[in-house]
Amino acid sequence: MRYYPIFVNLENKGCLVVGAGEVGKRKIQSLADSGAGHVTIIDTREPDPEMAPLLARPEVDFYCREFADSDLDGKFLVIACTSSEEVNWRISNLCRDRGILCNIVDQPEKCSFIVPATVKRGDLTVAISTAGQSPAMAKRIRKELQESFGDEYASLLSVMGRIRPLMLGLGLTTADNTAVFRSLVDSSLLAAIKGRDLDAVTEILKESLPEPLHDNIPELLDGLV
Known part of the structure; x- marks a missing residue:
């Protein structure tokens, strides 16, 4: 099966683990860190003490009991x-019938989506999927990408994120904006940031950005280089 790659906005969405x-703890942490509106956790065992900081978050609730069909109400x-194979299939079938996105860990035949291996650097996320054929290979590729x-890359993306609204505020054409953004990512800005060469970073920005934004360069780099 060929999966359709997608990044999902979980803001104000109810999630269930x-x-x-x-x-499960890794999945819960990932959902919470991704901004899920609410994360409900069901487990027949008392929570591990190391989960205390996670369970203290206002958007996370833990219930020590068996799964009930009603736990799916309002879940995205x-x-x-x-x-339990029985419980996993039950959840899978219920989610299918209700049109709820469902992942049964390590059992792609029961899933409507699978979770890719990822490399994260700030707001940059690189996802790797083998369509469920070889999680081991996905992990190997992830290790290579981490290196x-x-x-x-996180710092460069932050700089680009700060530049974007300033550029759009100038009222230039789409073609002009695109040319500036491409000039920046194709320049040696990344290498200068990696080398923490503030002078070089500043010079590259002056060369690439329209003059009205030159006074904004110090704030663009604040805390990043």
């Missing part, structure tokens, strides 16, 4: 990582 073992996305993408 059934099973809070080692895998569901992840199940239980050891290729350093923290300088």
Whole structure:
């Protein structure tokens, strides 16, 4: 099966995780860190003490009991990582019938979506999927990408994010804006940021940005280089 790649906005969305073992804890943390509006956790075991900081977050609720069909009410996305084949299939079938996005960990035949291996550097996320054929290969590729993408990519992306509204505020044409953005990403700005060469970074920005934005360069770089 060829999956359609997508990044989902979880803001104000209800999510459910059934099973809070080692895998479940990673899924819960990932959902919370991705800005999920609310994360409900169901597990028959009391929560691990190391989960205390996560459970203290206002958007996270934990219930120590068996899964119930009503737990799906109002949910946008569901992840199940239980050891029960029966429970996993039940959740999968219920989600299918209700049109709820569902992932049963390590069982792609029960899923409406799978979670890719990812490399994250600030707001940059690189996702790797093997369509469920080989999670081991996805992890190997992720390791290789982690060595290729350093923290300088997060800093560059932050700079670009700060530049964007300033450029759009100038009222230039789309073609002019595109030319500036492409000039920046194709320049040696990334290497200068990686080398923490503030003078070089400043000079590149002066060469690439319209003159009205030159006075904004110090604030563009504040805390980044």
